[in-house]
Amino acid sequence: LQPHDDVATGNFHASEFAADLYKVATDGEVDADYADPVEFFRRTYLTEGLRDLIGRAVRLLAGDDNASPVINLQTNFGGGKTHSMLAVWHLFSGHAVTDFPQGVQDVVRELDADPAPFTRGVKRVAIVGNELSPGQSWTKPDGTEVRTMWGEIAWQLGGAEAYAMVAESDRTGTNPGAAIRTLIEKYSPAVILIDEWVAYARGLYGQDSLIGGSFETQFSFAQQLTESVKSVPGALLLVSIPASDIRRDDAAPVASDLEVG
Numbered sequence: 001l002q003p004h005d006d007v008a009t010g011n012f013h014a015s016e017f018a019a020d021l022y023k024v025a026t027d028g029e030v031d032a033d034y035a036d037p038v039e040f041f042r043r044t045y046l047t048e049g050l051r052d053l054i055g056r057a058v059r060l061l062a063g064d065d066n067a068s069p070v071i072n073l074q075t076n077f078g079g080g081k082t083h084s085m086l087a088v089w090h091l092f093s094g095h096a097v098t099d100f101p102q103g104v105q106d107v108v109r110e111l112d113a114d115p116a117p118f119t120r121g122v123k124r125v126a127i128v129g130n131e132l133s134p135g136q137s138w139t140k141p142d143g144t145e146v147r148t149m150w151g152e153i154a155w156q157l158g159g160a161e162a163y164a165m166v167a168e169s170d171r172t173g174t175n176p177g178a179a180i181r182t183l184i185e186k187y188s189p190a191v192i193l194i195d196e197w198v199a200y201a202r203g204l205y206g207q208d209s210l211i212g213g214s215f216e217t218q219f220s221f222a223q224q225l226t227e228s229v230k231s232v233p234g235a236l237l238l239v240s241i242p243a244s245d246i247r248r249d250d251a252a253p254v255a256s257d258l259e260v261g
Contacts, residue, residue: 019082021195024089025126037090038099046103050080050087054107057088060236061117061189069230073240081240085126085193088238092122092191123190125156129200134212147211149200150176150221157187173213175220181228189234192225197239 002008023029032039044050053071060067073081097108097115108115127149132138137147144160146152151170155163165183169176176183184190197218204215213221229237 019086021082021085021089021126021193022128022131024086025124025128034086037093037095038101040086040090041101041104044083044087046107047080050084051107053084054087054091054104055111057091057191057236057238058108058111058113058117061092061122061191061234062111062113063233064113065233069232069235070226070237071239073238082195085195085238085240088191088236089124089126089193092117092124094119094121117189120189123157123187125153125190125192127152127156127192127194127197129194129196129198131196132200132212134200134203135207135210137211146170148173148213149194149218150180150225153180153192153225154183157183157190162187173211173217175213175217175224177224180221180224181231184228184232184235188232191236192229192238194237194239197222198241 005011019034020029024034027035029035033043034040046054053073056068056071060069073084091104095118097105097118132149132152137145139145140155140159142160144155144163146155146163148170150166151163154166154170162183163170165186166176166179169179184192200212201215201218204210204212204218206215208214226237229235
């Protein structure tokens, strides 16, 4: 394999190879290799795992009831989970299938899938846990004040109108319950990506007065969200769980088990 010129000559910065879902989703990424959907796939080698992930996402959005609506990306640190999330994010950016490099076109063609998911309005949500503060609210461009993860998901799905559907539970830091299903039903087809959820939840542990809700509330919300996505056609949830490389006694649970829990 012939390396890219910048790699072969050593004229590159390590930071250029650090995928950042938050920057891409908020238009803060200036590197076209990550920010531009077509260029991203042109520079991305489609591994067997990545082809499988793309295939699952396309099948689900194309209406295949047998496709997995909830996918947990469990990798070692640096294992490509954020890069994988970016692939799904860019896949449904509104481009036609033919806009993408041949490798992506081949994956879709092999599935004999409906190309509509690429051209119709698929709502995209990107949550990066270590970019949210469980103890502070944040203000969106339209003035909406958001306090919780479910409030953020709602706003990204449909702005202030969608946020109003969970406004009370966001204000009180309580689980939105059935409202999250109604929300996803209204704004599907939708792709919801949650990266670094563990990092966000850790900030709630042992704290009972944070506006983001309690640590236990995250469990209820996680269950409610996954069950809602499973019941709504055309909704995909992608969650990343890093597998920590920590030496342990055989009798102790591995770090990734604790994080998944």
